[in-house]
Amino acid sequence: MKKILITGATSGIGRELAIQLAKKGHKVGLLGRRTERLEQLAEEIGELAFYRTLDVTDHETASVMYQGLVEEMGGMDVMILNAGVGRDTLLPKWGSDFQTIEVNVTAFVHGAHFAFNYFREQKKGHIVGMSSVASHLASGRAASYTASKHFISNYMTGLRQMGNKLELDLVVSDIRPGFVESEMTENNKNMFWVATTERAVQQMVTAIEKEKKRAYITKRWAIIAFIAAITPQFVWDRLKF
Numbered sequence: 001m002k003k004i005l006i007t008g009a010t011s012g013i014g015r016e017l018a019i020q021l022a023k024k025g026h027k028v029g030l031l032g033r034r035t036e037r038l039e040q041l042a043e044e045i046g047e048l049a050f051y052r053t054l055d056v057t058d059h060e061t062a063s064v065m066y067q068g069l070v071e072e073m074g075g076m077d078v079m080i081l082n083a084g085v086g087r088d089t090l091l092p093k094w095g096s097d098f099q100t101i102e103v104n105v106t107a108f109v110h111g112a113h114f115a116f117n118y119f120r121e122q123k124k125g126h127i128v129g130m131s132s133v134a135s136h137l138a139s140g141r142a143a144s145y146t147a148s149k150h151f152i153s154n155y156m157t158g159l160r161q162m163g164n165k166l167e168l169d170l171v172v173s174d175i176r177p178g179f180v181e182s183e184m185t186e187n188n189k190n191m192f193w194v195a196t197t198e199r200a201v202q203q204m205v206t207a208i209e210k211e212k213k214r215a216y217i218t219k220r221w222a223i224i225a226f227i228a229a230i231t232p233q234f235v236w237d238r239l240k241f
């Protein structure tokens with residue numbers, strides 16, 4: 001039985017991760033802003049669930065909440081940094097871009113610091129970051145989102161290197177989903193290869209169990225990642241999406 005913290009556990013991917021991981025017998029620590037959702041989910045899961053209401057951008061509170069939840073669970077083996085937001089619109093209001101950066105970048109790094117420091121003390125652990133296939137892309141309709149996911153994937157490589165340098169038994173898993181059914185994507189009409197939340201999370205759980213360094217969800221999104229990687233900059237510069 002592992003003790004697993006999950007940010008953004010109130011809906012979509014995070015909620016389903018909590019359900020599937022608890023079904024496998026792991027303790028799950030649930031975090032999100034919507035308390036009612038946390039209460040319902042904790043009731044559904046039963047004694048393996050623990051939770052704290054948290055806005056991950058409230059950094060002072062976040063440290064206290066992460067620590068409190070870990071203590072209540074009796075430790076932490078895995079931290080899944082899943083909370084995220086995204087907008088799909090041309091030049092969104094500054095506040096919207098700011099929120100994307102606050103949640104997907106600043107709060108991600110804050111959570112990663114907490115996890116890394118905890119695992120450094122314990123000499124081992126597993127950090128899972130919810131990036132995206134978008135980390136390979138650039139898009140005029142989601143500039144801050146694609147940039148934030150690029151940041152996450154790149155940052156996780158840095159975390160892995162820090163773990164190596166300190167000779168920690170640290171696993172860092174960079175999860176890169178394509179389109180997955182969730183609240184985030186429910187109004188997106190331009191999707192393809194859309195995975196149900198359940199199927200996507202099954203593949204994520206396998207990747208986490210196998211301690212993969214990176215995983216495309218579903219697997220065929222690796223093709224898009226490959227095409228994106230060999231697309232020259234001048235093509236990206238001319239695109240209109």
Ligand SMILES: NC(=O)c1ccc[n+]([C@@H]2O[C@H](COP(=O)([O-])OP(=O)(O)OC[C@H]3O[C@@H](n4cnc5c(N)ncnc54)[C@H](OP(=O)(O)O)[C@@H]3O)[C@@H](O)[C@H]2O)c1
Nearest residue numbers: 008010011012013032033034055056084179180182183184
């Ligand atoms: N769905 C996709 O197609 C897709 C593809 C690639 C990557 N992803 C990534 O997967 C992750 C989960 O997204 P999803 O698709 O499951 O969307 P979702 O259903 O909208 O879930 C987002 C989760 O993030 C939490 N969250 C957002 N802002 C927060 C904040 N300030 N403080 C605490 N929690 C916050 C939400 O909880 P509260 O609102 O209760 O706070 C919610 O639980 C995101 O990082 C997303 O970028 C999704």
